[in-house]
Amino acid sequence: MNNNENLYQFLLRCADDNLIAGQRMAEWCSNGPILEEDLAMVNISLDFLGQSESFMEYAASLDTTGKTSDDLAFGRSEREYYNHLLVEQPNDDFAVSMVKLLFFSAFQKELYTALMEGKDERIAAISAKAVKEARYHYRHASDWFERLALGTDESLRRLTYAVEELWPFTENLFETDEVYNSLFAEQIVPDMKSIREKWMTTMREVFSNGGVDIPANVHMYAGGINGYHTEHLGHLLCEMQYLHHAHPGAQW
Amino acid sequence: METVENTSAELLAFEARLAKDEVIEPKDWMPADYAKTLLRQISQHAHSEVIGMQPEGNWVLRAPTYRAKKILLAKIQDEGGHGLYLYSAAETLGMDRAQMIEQLHQGKAKYSSIFNYPALNWADIGAIGWLVDGAAIVNQVSLQRTSFGPYARAMVRICMEESFHQRQGYEIMVRMMRGNAEQRQMAQDAMNRWWWPALMMFGPHDKDSAHTQQSMKWKIKRQSNDVLRQRFIDKTIPQAHFIGLNVPDPDLKYDEENKSYQIGEINWAEFQQVICGNGFCNHARLSHHKKVHREGEWVRQAAAAFSVKQKQKQQDLATAMA
Amino acid sequence: MSENKNDQLPLWEVFIQKSNGAPIKHAGSIHASDKEMALQNARDIYTRRNEGRLLWLVPSNAIVATVIEDEADFFDPADDKPYRHPSFYEVPEGVTNI
Numbered sequence: 001m002n003n004n005e006n007l008y009q010f011l012l013r014c015a016d017d018n019l020i021a022g023q024r025m026a027e028w029c030s031n032g033p034i035l036e037e038d039l040a041m042v043n044i045s046l047d048f049l050g051q052s053e054s055f056m057e058y059a060a061s062l063d064t065t066g067k068t069s070d071d072l073a074f075g076r077s078e079r080e081y082y083n084h085l086l087v088e089q090p091n092d093d094f095a096v097s098m099v100k101l102l103f104f105s106a107f108q109k110e111l112y113t114a115l116m117e118g119k120d121e122r123i124a125a126i127s128a129k130a131v132k133e134a135r136y137h138y139r140h141a142s143d144w145f146e147r148l149a150l151g152t153d154e155s156l157r158r159l160t161y162a163v164e165e166l167w168p169f170t171e172n173l174f175e176t177d178e179v180y181n182s183l184f185a186e187q188i189v190p191d192m193k194s195i196r197e198k199w200m201t202t203m204r205e206v207f208s209n210g211g212v213d214i215p216a217n218v219h220m221y222a223g224g225i226n227g228y229h230t231e232h233l234g235h236l237l238c239e240m241q242y243l244h245h246a247h248p249g250a251q252w
Numbered sequence: 253m254e255t256v257e258n259t260s261a262e263l264l265a266f267e268a269r270l271a272k273d274e275v276i277e278p279k280d281w282m283p284a285d286y287a288k289t290l291l292r293q294i295s296q297h298a299h300s301e302v303i304g305m306q307p308e309g310n311w312v313l314r315a316p317t318y319r320a321k322k323i324l325l326a327k328i329q330d331e332g333g334h335g336l337y338l339y340s341a342a343e344t345l346g347m348d349r350a351q352m353i354e355q356l357h358q359g360k361a362k363y364s365s366i367f368n369y370p371a372l373n374w375a376d377i378g379a380i381g382w383l384v385d386g387a388a389i390v391n392q393v394s395l396q397r398t399s400f401g402p403y404a405r406a407m408v409r410i411c412m413e414e415s416f417h418q419r420q421g422y423e424i425m426v427r428m429m430r431g432n433a434e435q436r437q438m439a440q441d442a443m444n445r446w447w448w449p450a451l452m453m454f455g456p457h458d459k460d461s462a463h464t465q466q467s468m469k470w471k472i473k474r475q476s477n478d479v480l481r482q483r484f485i486d487k488t489i490p491q492a493h494f495i496g497l498n499v500p501d502p503d504l505k506y507d508e509e510n511k512s513y514q515i516g517e518i519n520w521a522e523f524q525q526v527i528c529g530n531g532f533c534n535h536a537r538l539s540h541h542k543k544v545h546r547e548g549e550w551v552r553q554a555a556a557a558f559s560v561k562q563k564q565k566q567q568d569l570a571t572a573m574a
Numbered sequence: 575m576s577e578n579k580n581d582q583l584p585l586w587e588v589f590i591q592k593s594n595g596a597p598i599k600h601a602g603s604i605h606a607s608d609k610e611m612a613l614q615n616a617r618d619i620y621t622r623r624n625e626g627r628l629l630w631l632v633p634s635n636a637i638v639a640t641v642i643e644d645e646a647d648f649f650d651p652a653d654d655k656p657y658r659h660p661s662f663y664e665v666p667e668g669v670t671n672i
Binding site (some may be wrong): 281340409417558559 | 585
Binding site for chain 1 (some may be wrong): 312314326328336339547
């Protein structure tokens with residue numbers, strides 16, 4: 001139960017996106033291709049977790065049953081998670097992780113920039129802080145995109161594979177529904193079509209710098225924001241929520 | 253680094269500098285054995301930081317709250333950073349990081365044996381921070397005054413950054429001990445498994461230590477194994493008792509007069525076994541490191557190839573403009 | 575920067591300015607294959623605790639340094655030139671603001 005169902009739902013989407021992205025990025029901790037990059041990826045993971053917590057706290061503040069941000073993060077099942085499909089996809093290899101980060105950070109930097117102008121002050125404030133992180137993530141990912149595209153035959157092959165695997169989940173980032181549309185009517189969230197246009201402009205530039213083709217005519221997946229997920233999410237949550245399932249009610 | 257045979261004049265000058273507590277810099281003359289000892293110790297220290305990321309990394313995805321997850325990630329990241337500072341310090345002695353990693357993979361370079369124990373429950377993350385980092389800090393504080401400049405400077409930065417590590421570990425133990433019966437049991441279980449290995453981290457008794465004497469003379473090591481171990485024991489046991497943890501040592505005695513604890517006999521046979529590679533996780537830690545290194549190779553190659561191509565492009569551009 | 579013979583990418587020296595107007599000081603080193611990676615790696619490793627507002631990255635092999643053998647010839651000659659310091663000069667008692 002909560003005071004503002006639509007706002008609450010949207011906050012959970014933002015919080016879940018960042019939490020799942022942060023958890024995936026944390027998988028690189030002590031597994032990076034070079035020590036410096038290991039540390040860089042942990043920084044990115046920490047940024048995601050911080051952003052997630054800010055949105056989750058806001059969501060918890062609307063919850064009338066006294067749930068905390070931790071209750072919301074560690075107490076919901078995969079059908080109650082509302083992140084986009086892209087962020088829950090497995091890392092597979094470094095190219096997949098960097099392409100995922102590229103798609104997601106390019107989306108986040110446009111979304112946050114727009115949310116800063118929105119009518120909800122708390123969201124605007126969180127976004128103003130988060131946009132700097134998103135821009136840095138984009139810089140990191142787009143640099144790696146170029147290095148892998150123009151590096152060796154193998155890196156290009158892996159990059160191309162990553163693009164083919166992940167591109168079908170990108171349209172989902174711009175999906176809207178009744179929840180979103182009602183917040184749009186309240187001028188809290190921006191027109192998703194304009195976010196998508198900006199995102200596509202960015203992608204055309206990055207792909208052209210790397211001499212890589214943008215996939216055409218691929219089937220695009222929908223879901224995530226309605227609690228309908230790929231099978232990967234369940235495993236991620238199973239691990240993330242392990243202690244809460246093993247020791248119900250314990251305080252950590 | 254100078255590696256020619258010691259002429260006595262140079263050696264005397266070197267020892268005179270040490271006597272004045274001067275700090276030795278990488279390009280200064282130094283006895284070959286001094287450089288060799290340093291390289292061994294610093295690279296071992298660096299590898300320990302990096303391998304040490306594994307047992308904690310084992311829990312990072314299962315950390316139970318936002319707070320715990322952020323703290324643990326930041327802490328493991330620090331360990332990686334410290335490995336990096338130490339590799340850099342060792343690199344000033346003329347060996348590059350790739351060579352050091354190769355030595356680790358070949359078993360020629362060691363890392364701290366403490367990381368050859370498994371992290372089995374969430375309280376282990378507490379015990380590692382509190383006991384393992386606690387023991388490391390006692391050692392590292394002493395090393396801030398080590399005679400080799402790059403090592404000493406790395407230590408100063410490391411000690412500053414690690415100051416939160418022990419506290420975060422103790423905080424986890426406190427929370428577990430104030431939690432339910434299962435949590436208290438997990439905390440005591442972690443204490444039982446990590447206490448003795450933490451004491452072993454200081455190395456053999458002074459009388460049995462092969463390296464201590466020479467290292468002390470060269471002021472690489474500033475205080476002996478036993479002195480540092482005792483300091484750790486005396487500050488840690490009251491912390492355990494304060495939250496109701498038992499110290500797993502039936503022979504533990506408190507010496508009222510010296511305000512100091514006397515511990516029972518350390519199991520040196522176990523220590524030797526782990527050093528020889530027969531610890532529970534020796535194989536797993538090393539093969540994990542090798543696997544990650546191997547899997548990252550194509551990324552490093554791509555970055556290097558990209559850089560070469562970029563430089564070529566700039567040269568071509570410059571030629572075309574000329 | 576040394577070539578990538580060693581599989582760990584070339585070495586760079588990191589210099590950090592702590593705050594606006596402060597001197598730019600050496601902080602340590604990192605490995606990176608290009609300038610942009612060097613900047614980002616330095617940022618991710620040496621400024622995690624708000625240590626800086628500005629970074630300089632220099633390929634390690636571009637650094638020129640003196641050695642201990644140079645110390646006497648380079649620096650001792652400055653020892654006997656106290657007239658470069660204000661304390662060398664006598665100022666009559668009662669004179670202020672000088």
